[in-house]
Amino acid sequence: MSQKHIVEARGIHKHFGPLHVLKGVDLEVKERELVFIIGPSGSGKSTLLRCLNRLEEPTSGSVMVDGIDMLSPKTDINHARQRIGMVFQSFNLYPHMTALGNVTLALRKVAGKSRAEAEAIARQALERVGLADRADHTPGQLSGGQQQRVAIARSIALEPRVMLFDEPTSALDPELVGSVLEVMRSLRESGMTMIVVSHEMGFARNAADRVVFMDNGLIVEQGPPAAIFETPAHERTRAFIGQIQRH
């Protein structure tokens, strides 16, 4: 096991005013690994995810992604962020653009591709999420599941080295969740490194390499899904898993 870590976060603390949201979190992720982060709301899992691409500025600690020191003032953060895709709970598609426009924007303005190049790449990305025929639709004309898949296409078009998913299916009607999970599964099969904050335990069980349980700003325990779900070592983990499995 000499695979190198593509993500290395160490000693991450985050304060929001008087709130101490992350209390010294270490997270290492290997290339091609799929890590699932679970935990009660307010446990800091989304904040941790957002610290990895510096959407939140950690109060202290260090974050290395693909060899780049994300928190160094010398780092060109806009350049670094192209390597880290992010998918949000509320999709955050640009409503004034078509699906194609959503995917091409960063390709053209950040990656510096011509319009024709960007559109060719974007159409491929939309094809990968099964929405080639929706390229000219605006977000308002798409279902929630389709919107989230466009959001995934927007990220993968930039060929990121890591993808972060922040509760990607929480805002979806139950019948639309499957299509998004299917896209995530195919990404996983293509070897994408993924860090997923989600309550989709079924997906975690059969797709994740590792499950991380967080509570109260700290990682309580982590391990293979079977170990965390069947034989959790900590009482808090057991209580949390019992709770969500009852639903």
Place this chain on the structure above:
Amino acid sequence: MIQTFFNPEIIVAAWPIVLSGLWNTILLSLIVVPLGLLGGLILALLASIHHPLVRWPLMAWVDFFRAFPPLVLLVLLFAGLPFAGLELGGFACVAIAFFLNTGAYYGEIFRAGIDSVPNGQVEAARSTGLGRLQAMRYVVLPQAVRNVLPDLLSNTLEVVKLTSLGSVVAVPELLYEARQAQSVTYNPTPIVMAAVIYFLILWPVVRLLSRLENRALAGRR
């Protein structure tokens, strides 16, 4: 009655003067509206920095020029600046006064528009590597402008109406020329002509505005 307010001979005689006034009003509007929009955009972009060192002077600036009556500002520039050795023409004074006054109003409208765009939009843009200004330009501003289009148009309507203030500092716009014609002919017909022309050019804008407002209301439902 018709002889007094709609005198046909005077209409014919005053027409060239009133027409040249109309052109100047249009020209003035074409200068002050873009100036005000530009000033407003700059103020709103500065406001989006959210830094106390920017925020407080900005708030003072906007408050000051919104509270200051534009006519007083205009007269002050026109009659006061020569005492400071700076003699600007009426046209330049109108342009500056409107930049200061309407810029502050447009600025508040743009700011409200920018605030109306959810933060998630910026986060999505930044997460794909767009810089702060790129996110503003390509993602936030287009949505912001669309969200406040009725307010921008409504303010523009007010600005065009306010160009009649130029008459006070001898800018030969529509009202000024109409009054010149009136004083020459000793008849109010030219003023009536000006009033009708103002109505005719602004009424379509008012119609458009109410359609936009109705659509915005329907969209919210």
